[in-house]
Amino acid sequence: xxxxxxxxxxxxxxxxxxxxxxxxxxxxxxxxxxxxxxxxxxxxxxxxxxxxxxxxxxxxxxxxxxxxxxxxxxxxxxxxxxxxxxxxxxxxxxxxxxxxxxxxxxxxxxxxxxxxxxxxxxxxxxxxxxxxxxxxxxxxxxxxxxxxxxxxxxxxxxxxx
Amino acid sequence: xxxxxxxxxxxxxxxxxxxxxxxxxxxxxxxxxxxxxxxxxxxxxxxxxxxxxxxxxxxxxxxxxxxxxxxxxxxxxxxxxxxxxxxxxxxxxxxxxxxxxxxxxxxxxxxxxxxxxxxxxxxxxxxxxxxxxxxxxxxxxxxxxxxxxxxxxxxxxxxxxxxxxxxxxxxxxxxxxxxxxxxxxxxxxxxxxxxxxxxxxxxxxxxxxxxxxxxxxxxxxxxxxxxxxxxxxxxxxxxxxxxxxxxxxxxxxxxxxxxxxxxxxxxxxxxxxxxxxxxxxxxxxxxxxxxxxxxxxxxxxxxxxxxxxxxxxxxxxxxxxxxxxxxxxxxxxxxxxxxxxxxxxxxxxxxxxxxxxxxxxxxxxxxxxxxxxxxxxxxxxxxxxxxxxxxxxxxxxxxxxxxxxxxxxxxxxxxxxxxxxxxxxxxxxxxxxxxxxxxxxxxxxxxxxxxxxxxxxxxxxxxxxxxxxxxxxxxxxxxxxxxxxxxxxxxxxxxxxxxxxxxxxxxxxxxxxxxxxxxxxxxxxxxxxxxxxxxxxxxxxxxxxxxxxxxxxxxxxxxxxxxxxxxxxxxxxxxxxxxxxxxxxxxxxxxxxxxxxxxxxxxxxxxxxxxxxxxxxxxxxxxxxxxxxxxxxxxxxxxxxxxxxxxxxxxxxxxxxxxxxxxxxxxxxxxxxxxxxxxxxxxxxxxxxxxxxxxxxxxxxxxxxxx
Numbered sequence: 001x002x003x004x005x006x007x008x009x010x011x012x013x014x015x016x017x018x019x020x021x022x023x024x025x026x027x028x029x030x031x032x033x034x035x036x037x038x039x040x041x042x043x044x045x046x047x048x049x050x051x052x053x054x055x056x057x058x059x060x061x062x063x064x065x066x067x068x069x070x071x072x073x074x075x076x077x078x079x080x081x082x083x084x085x086x087x088x089x090x091x092x093x094x095x096x097x098x099x100x101x102x103x104x105x106x107x108x109x110x111x112x113x114x115x116x117x118x119x120x121x122x123x124x125x126x127x128x129x130x131x132x133x134x135x136x137x138x139x140x141x142x143x144x145x146x147x148x149x150x151x152x153x154x155x156x157x158x159x160x161x
Numbered sequence: 162x163x164x165x166x167x168x169x170x171x172x173x174x175x176x177x178x179x180x181x182x183x184x185x186x187x188x189x190x191x192x193x194x195x196x197x198x199x200x201x202x203x204x205x206x207x208x209x210x211x212x213x214x215x216x217x218x219x220x221x222x223x224x225x226x227x228x229x230x231x232x233x234x235x236x237x238x239x240x241x242x243x244x245x246x247x248x249x250x251x252x253x254x255x256x257x258x259x260x261x262x263x264x265x266x267x268x269x270x271x272x273x274x275x276x277x278x279x280x281x282x283x284x285x286x287x288x289x290x291x292x293x294x295x296x297x298x299x300x301x302x303x304x305x306x307x308x309x310x311x312x313x314x315x316x317x318x319x320x321x322x323x324x325x326x327x328x329x330x331x332x333x334x335x336x337x338x339x340x341x342x343x344x345x346x347x348x349x350x351x352x353x354x355x356x357x358x359x360x361x362x363x364x365x366x367x368x369x370x371x372x373x374x375x376x377x378x379x380x381x382x383x384x385x386x387x388x389x390x391x392x393x394x395x396x397x398x399x400x401x402x403x404x405x406x407x408x409x410x411x412x413x414x415x416x417x418x419x420x421x422x423x424x425x426x427x428x429x430x431x432x433x434x435x436x437x438x439x440x441x442x443x444x445x446x447x448x449x450x451x452x453x454x455x456x457x458x459x460x461x462x463x464x465x466x467x468x469x470x471x472x473x474x475x476x477x478x479x480x481x482x483x484x485x486x487x488x489x490x491x492x493x494x495x496x497x498x499x500x501x502x503x504x505x506x507x508x509x510x511x512x513x514x515x516x517x518x519x520x521x522x523x524x525x526x527x528x529x530x531x532x533x534x535x536x537x538x539x540x541x542x543x544x545x546x547x548x549x550x551x552x553x554x555x556x557x558x559x560x561x562x563x564x565x566x567x568x569x570x571x572x573x574x575x576x577x578x579x580x581x582x583x584x585x586x587x588x589x590x591x592x593x594x595x596x597x598x599x600x601x602x603x604x605x606x607x608x609x610x611x612x613x614x615x616x617x618x619x620x621x622x623x624x625x626x627x628x629x630x631x632x633x634x635x636x637x638x639x640x641x642x643x644x645x646x647x648x649x650x651x652x653x654x655x656x657x658x659x660x661x662x663x664x665x666x667x668x669x670x671x672x673x674x675x676x677x678x679x680x681x682x683x684x685x686x687x688x689x690x691x692x693x694x695x696x697x698x699x700x701x702x703x704x705x706x707x708x709x710x711x712x713x714x715x716x717x718x719x720x721x722x723x724x725x726x727x728x729x730x731x732x733x734x735x736x737x738x739x740x741x742x743x744x745x746x747x748x749x750x751x752x753x754x755x756x757x758x759x760x761x762x763x764x765x766x767x768x769x770x771x772x773x774x775x776x777x778x779x780x781x782x783x784x785x786x787x788x789x790x791x792x793x794x795x796x797x798x799x800x801x802x803x804x805x806x807x808x809x810x811x812x813x814x815x816x817x818x819x820x821x822x823x824x825x826x827x828x829x830x831x832x833x834x835x836x837x838x839x840x841x842x843x844x845x846x847x848x849x850x851x852x853x854x855x856x857x858x859x860x861x862x863x864x865x866x867x868x
Binding site for chain 1: 198199200201325327328330331332334335336337338339340342343345351376377394395396397399465466467468469514515516517546548549763764767768770771772773774775778796797798802803804805806807808810811
């Protein structure tokens with residue numbers, strides 16, 4: 001069957017076996033968008049977060065059929081090396097990672113959060129990442145939270161100007 | 162520098178050409194078998210090369226972990242990458258620059274002492290010549306052995322060493338493809354492997370008919386108890402695996418692993434191979450001493466990498482190429498040669514980055530999975546990725562351990578006798594030439610079983626790492642009970658036995674301090690003459706505002722832990738502040754580190770912070786559970802790790818010690834953090850929990866027992 005998705009402002013037609021195929025596999029295997037990562041396949045780690053109509057969702061649990069006609073954004077759509085999103089830039093500036101496998105999913109959770117409110121709040125960052133949940137195994141948590149806060153402040157200042 | 166003092170990696174790979182190459186104009190290629198695990202080693206190695214060659218970072222290209230190109234440096238392990246790998250690159254770069262300068266001197270007809278360099282250009286008496294590294298390089302004999310006699314030239318004038326250079330690999334990881342998992346080769350198939358439901362289960366029958374009819378299935382390959390499937394698309398392989406799982410009939414045998422009430426009961430009842438080591442003489446007046454004794458335990462721990470193991474392999478009919486996130490591409494090639502009956506010279510093993518792993522996990526096993534399937538579908542490449550439950554259940558574990566310590570205190574509060582008794586499985590079962598130690602090889606027919614390894618004090622004994630405390634103890638004796646027959650696979654996990662041994666000995670030092678009515682900080686200093694050890698303890702006490710004689714049992718506490726990792730690597734002292742609410746909450750951790758000369762201070766602090774956080778996770782939450790012969794912890798729900806809202810504030814202070822050689826830190830904070838947390842919990846509760854993890858349930862049941 002053919003399915004049509006709107007990913008990173010691009011309309012994509014994909015031939016798949018069935019509409020239950022999780023979005024994660026479509027992004028990685030059919031569209032070559034490898035920044036969305038498989039961690040557990042059961043919605044427990046947050047490595048596969050994407051934005052669906054602006055909301056951070058776990059793509060390993062989203063059947064392709066459920067996201068037709070919705071706007072999907074992956075980490076590639078958020079920013080590219082020549083025009084990084086403030087969250088991506090802050091992760092690099094604050095060296096907020098060790099292996100970095102969890103970062104793209106964390107960036108997507110944070111992207112929804114900082115898009116919702118103009119008031120940066122460390123507590124809300126911690127809450128959002130714990131609730132998602134986004135896991136990190138290397139112990140880069142403290143830096144990650146600081147980086148998101150820094151990016152949020154930058155975005156909030158930009159919006160206030 | 163004398164030849165005897167050359168780093169081990171250079172002794173094994175003595176030629177300049179094995180380390181440095183100027184074949185590409187404007188680029189210095191550096192070859193290293195130390196691989197990136199998220200610890201920032203590639204950046205640190207590039208910094209070292211940039212410094213010694215006097216080149217900017219962007220002219221350095223580090224090629225790592227490629228059996229076709231790199232020196233054989235064994236594994237990336239044991240916090241040795243900077244100490245040995247980094248030092249080797251440094252030695253090679255110093256000598257490469259000197260070789261070029263000597264050659265240039267004879268070209269221009271000047272004494273070599275008049276030559277210097279500036280960004281790869283060669284200067285004579287400080288003035289530019291027509292020459293640079295790349296023009297002279299073809300005339301240098303690169304096949305000459307490294308002698309280690311060249312004096313450091315200071316070519317980089319301290320531009321890169323000791324500086325916070327940003328990680329080379331991080332930008333790519335926040336924008337898209339960056340990992341082995343993201344590999345895409347033309348015509349690549351996706352593979353999955355059906356693992357047995359439990360250790361030792363045998364595949365009685367497998368009805369493949371349904372799976373064979375699924376869309377995209379290219380091949381299903383069974384050999385003994387090994388079953389793999391290859392499909393055109395990844396999700397097809399995931400679905401085919403589930404169909405195969407339902408179609409497989411396993412014989413799980415009869416006897417399960419006996420159920421024990423505790424690891425102490427379990428490990429002390431299993432058969433062991435014993436060895437001991439002793440320093441000093443027992444105190445003559447032992448009868449006058451006050452004796453304290455306590456037993457501690459640590460459960461099996463999982464690597465619990467964020468990503469399941471993954472590998473890509475391709476067989477072109479002649480050569481087998483394997484891309485892997487293994488920590489030892491050369492030993493893995495040796496194991497492959499044995500397992501596949503193929504000459505090593507026909508196998509290339511190339512490192513590609515994976516998610517953080519902390520020792521020997523499933524990377525090597527996944528590489529053999531991919532290779533076996535690639536041989537079936539040649540010449541198409543195959544990418545194999547494990548599922549989450551495979552990763553948690555089939556990666557080797559860090560062994561459970563029990564540590565019993567007895568100490569004799571004089572009337573003046575000095576420790577004079579120290580006896581440590583350790584029960585542990587093996588930490589050294591990586592694949593290599595000597596032993597294959599790969600899952601698929603064990604599951605195939607006829608099968609190459611895992612090596613039944615045990616450890617002996619005096620040779621490699623990972624389980625005894627840091628068993629000997631760094632204190633001045635006139636008499637100390639270590640007895641190791643190494644258990645070869647654990648019914649699950651154990652191997653290297655970050656710190657090996659260091660975590661449990663430091664947790665135990667540093668908890669025990671607090672118990673002795675308590676018995677001697679001494680302040681734990683002062684009591685430690687009383688037994689330490691090494692000024693660097695004293696300094697980290699004094700520093701952490703100062704920055705944390707440590708106060709002696711705080712009231713116990715108030716629900717809040719502060720505790721200290723100290724160790725010099727392996728007694729040869731970095732010195733770390735930690736003070737943890739905890740609060741008891743729903744279980745233990747670590748609110749703040751202070752840490753002082755002396756790692757000698759620091760290549761990249763921010764990278765080092767990042768490693769220490771990560772070590773502290775990972776250790777808190779191990780100490781408060783983690784335990785692999787077994788049900789019969791099967792692993793019961795197979796998801797993040799079963800095996801929770803520290804969440805963002807459980808991470809404390811961190812304050813890390815680096816001690817200036819640039820006159821000393823660089824020391825590894827990747828594993829240095831784990832033990833001290835565990836002890837600091839345990840000692841803080843003891844102060845908060847007014848009694849001690851000696852079995853890890855320190856969970857809410859454990860605190861409640863211990864409270865009920867003591868009241």
